[in-house]
Amino acid sequence: MDEFAALCGISRPTISKYFNDPNSVRPSTRGRIEAALKEYDYRPNIYAMNQNRRLTKNIGIVVPYLADPFFAEIARVIERRCIDAGFTPTLFSSHGEPGQEIEILDTLRLLRPAGVLLAPLGRASDRKHIEAFCRDVPTILFDSNIEGVGAAFVGSDNFSFVSQTVEYLSRTGSAPCFFEMRDPANPNANKRRHAYLEMMRRLNLEPHLIKIDGTGWGFEEIGRTGALKVLKQDLLPTDTVLCSNDRLAIGVLSACHELGIRVGREEGCTIRIASHDDHPYSRFTCPSLTTAAHDYEAVSDHAVETLFRLIEAGGRLETREETLFAARLIMRASA
Amino acid sequence: MDEFAALCGISRPTISKYFNDPNSVRPSTRGRIEAALKEYDYRPNIYAMNQNRRLTKNIGIVVPYLADPFFAEIARVIERRCIDAGFTPTLFSSHGEPGQEIEILDTLRLLRPAGVLLAPLGRASDRKHIEAFCRDVPTILFDSNIEGVGAAFVGSDNFSFVSQTVEYLSRTGSAPCFFEMRDPANPNANKRRHAYLEMMRRLNLEPHLIKIDGTGWGFEEIGRTGALKVLKQDLLPTDTVLCSNDRLAIGVLSACHELGIRVGREEGCTIRIASHDDHPYSRFTCPSLTTAAHDYEAVSDHAVETLFRLIEAGGRLETREETLFAARLIMRASA
């Protein structure tokens, strides 16, 4: 920066000022700087800038598992929003490991981020550690909530998801059973089960929970194995299956195909399958998957906007906001 | 660090030395530091460390499109390897945009990475810019090659992929036509087309290329739309389709299902579909997808190991190495 300042014949502090806000210097000065900029392609070192700045332009984005296209997609949208707003996002994935999540938060502190958008692992998360982090760094939780932690939570309204699918399925055919992992790591899964039970109660229908075994993030395989077992033993209490999430449903569809069971609402189909999330691939499954869609855009936008508000407010909001977006039922071929 | 040094009653340079290599200090000193470490959970600021270090422990990982599970998966494996080797990887996605790729490389310089693992966008990449980057930063290209750029390239042998699928398909049924995008962004796609043509020549079979329109990274949708058009107009020259990659194939499968065309090698199926990549979802498609698998592990491991060698060698290798790993044919239900 010293060299560059010399090259444009302007003092370094003025250059520094320019990079913090191009409009804070006189137009003539700005012109000279920008002319020199074209010639000598200099750019300030953002990591050195962050060392002394009162407030950096860094934003941390943390997702639990990036190899899940759902998170990959939401991360992509959020990243873009941050860049467009003049921030420098850095993306981290916990890769499903609580240890990694802790490590990431510890590293993130050193970046001195203006704010963080955190989608926690869920039940596996170290609550105390995340709490401590949120006390020091302005943080918005998204996707999965941890009660009372972070300045705000932005996510989807699980009841809205399940109520729509249950209502639709039971209106157009037999009432659904609920297909889920026995021990789901994600708190949304529990909320969805409760929503299912509540909806069935309201509709005066008998609920059936099918809990399958399996751990980790390989949901498709877990769903497939679980479905094979259930289907082979003919344990399905109804011909309509509502899966907790699309990735499980993808596995169930695969199992059905393997067993020659035709899925859908067409003539000749013996089972209907629906699910939740509107996973990027759910429109390409065979048959395409009837599901309840997240309002990706709304969740991303609102999470980012809330973070910006939080940053501008100096890192504190008056009350902890919880914003939930309703789902949109997507009727496709599977149910 | 000053404070922490005072707390353990040891000088700051010694602490600094400890963090660079715990074994470089006397065991008794090390013991005292580690005891204090437990008590006062201090950790050095990696971004400040990187400012003066001769060689940082940073590694940059750049992929073209993280919402593609193929890259998400490979990034996950590579990240893990780097962490295990004591490095600090930072992951970036170009999100399919050449501008982003340039931006990422420019930002990456500032991190002063010891090395970079770069999977370029391909044809859309700004070759000059990447070349300039590689001159300054030790870089290994992976997945898609840019001739002569970077210290080495690690990828898969496209001929091995296509030769195996073509051989298998033509041996077990009618010879395949080749289904691809008209204007693929990825150089591997071109290599695969050439491999297809060459294999058909060797087997003395007539080649058929089916080129479909579409741009961007939404390959499934492109494949689906293209296949719908081709199938509806009955333009398929043979009952066996070899897709350039699995994501296109997922779209083709979806189109077939939509049109009631049964896919597979079983009785009653009218079309066979095979593909390349062994995408994480290809085992869950309906029917499951016959494909040629990347040796993910080998590519990841070798890329990382080559980078470590490059770093230890001071950033230069004697000659530019190109390592290609053979594919493994995965026979599933679709062909």
Add this chain to the structure above:
DNA sequence: ATATATTTTTGACGCGCGTAAATAAAAGGC
């Protein structure tokens, strides 16, 4: 105990930048 080798400490400088206060220069108004 002495000499030698090893480790640690001290002190000082640098990385690339932000920031604050005092001073100097330029712009605008009359």
Add this chain to the structure above:
DNA sequence: GCCTTTTATTTACGCGCGTCAAAAATATAT
């Protein structure tokens, strides 16, 4: 042209650490 306001410069310090050279302390060998 002079005065006031705005903007730019100078100077100096700080961030959290690496690194180097010289001096001091400690360990090892004899």
